[in-house]
Amino acid sequence: MELLMDLLNIDDISMKFGGLTAVSNFKLKIIPGELIGLIGPNGAGKTTVFNMITGIYTPTVNKIYFQDQDITGIKPDKIAKKGIARTFQNIRLLDNLTVIDNVMIGFHLHLKSSLVSAILRMPGYAREEESIYHKSMELLEKVELVKFKNEKAGSLPYGQQRKLEIVRALATGPKLLLLDEPAAGMNPQETKDLMGFIQKIQDDFKLTILLIEHDMKVVMGICKRILVLDYGVTIAEGNPEEIQNNPEVIKAYLGVDVNNYA
């Protein structure tokens, strides 16, 4: 008997763009509560994997299952509703909206009030809007962004924008969170804070996290399991120590066969 159902089960998917195979035969099973790292050189196909999981691309071969449901080819908004949220490598905030609006929009997919009751500001809707506001404020308090709540999201400092994007993803109430290079462009101190932050939200929100990152300190520091992609092929999988000593990985990153130096 299986005690733990797989949260996400990626079954041997491939993604081809014309003649180019961006990702081939990618397999990944994630059980609830894991924090997994996905690494690889530039252009290895890491973000393509994210795009397939979130429905922006549909894999050309095979299927993706989330909580044993087939989510292949479903639209991104439906996938978000099922409980997968993500951030982007190049931050995609709603720049001209306020910080609080950026968080409140995350709750929109769970809105129960109809369009008519929202337009006419009926009591039921007013209550729902108020509860969304309070929940958003709670989230902002947790990440110490409350003081910026009426600022435009685009005017925040870079590090805060990254945080805000994660908070917006959290507002959708995800079970699985995909983070695309959360530490990109951060200084060592910010990176250190971020590591603590990721672990904290994982505990607080009982999340499962899949993480793309180039900063090895982050990946080796917080991920229990790491996958390495190179030219769309999974070349290694294991715990940080195994990955660090894997000759295939070193070859992919340094471009040389270590054995030649021996």
Place this chain on the structure above:
Amino acid sequence: MKKNNRKIYTIIALIILGILIYIAENNLDAYNLRILNLGAIYVTLGVSLNLIFGFTGQFSLGHAGFMAIGAYVTTLLVLPPWYKEMIFILEPLAWPFTVLHAPFIIALLFSGLFAGIAALLIGLPVLRLKGDYLGIATLGFAEIIRIIANNIPQITNGALGIKGIPEFTNLWWTVGVAVFTIYIIKGLINSSYGRALMAIRENEIAAEVIGVNLTYHKVMSFVISAFFAGVAGGLFACLLTTIDPKAFMFIMTFNILIVVVMGGLGSITGTVIAAFLFNIFLEYLRPIEAGFNIGPIEIPAIPGLRMVAFATLLLIIILYKQNGLLGGIEFSWAGVSRFFQKRFSSKKSSEGSVT
């Protein structure tokens, strides 16, 4: 600012507006009334275009088409059957329009409804396009509507147009519809659905990934926008008392676009002000077309010179005030009270503690 206070202020403002309309209706001449009526219709048109263009970020140039649908529906419904039989000389009027007859308000509702249905049908395939491509596609739609109107004389009387439409439209109707439009669209914008629309404008991919159903929200915004354009078209027909397909050429959409850009994309208050300014300017710039003197230089009469003046004005706005005349500031009672508080506290040498 308390919620109840806001309601009271709004009611007082509406009463004052009513009194103003009453005074205007009884004292102004037909010329000035026409300008005000057109201004109010442009408010409805501008605010509705702002919903789809300014708030949802979908570049639509189809407003003239929706207006045309609304204008023809209203016209065919408010004209009495015997009169319709008389004026359709090219081809006899097709059933069921020969028997249909409805009061003005029902006709306006149906105008909006038909424009909305048209928007639904065209929006579903076309709203997949983005930016300029969407603009071209919706522009094409508006032209198709105009050309169809030209070529089905059994319904529209073709290029001859329809004359003698009863002049139902007055300031009560135009301003009433404008206020209703603003109420509905402001309600939408300030709701969670409105946030979703603005999310689509800001970043489509991000919006979709946080669970905003793009098709539903875009089409919803497009349909509501078209509904009000249709109603405005009905008002327009009963103001001018005569319509023909030429009235709904691209220049019509362009005029509305000017109003929206002048007022500021995503600014309802700006659109309202710009709508009236546009119509007032357009009329009062007429004298310059008659020729005038700048010192010793004599400018001859050039028809269309006021449009040149207008285009220059528009260029200046686009160059120096990209956010529109008001720079994106929205009217709110809280804002008004802040304004007065500032005035008073500065007179009292500012005792501080502004909450």
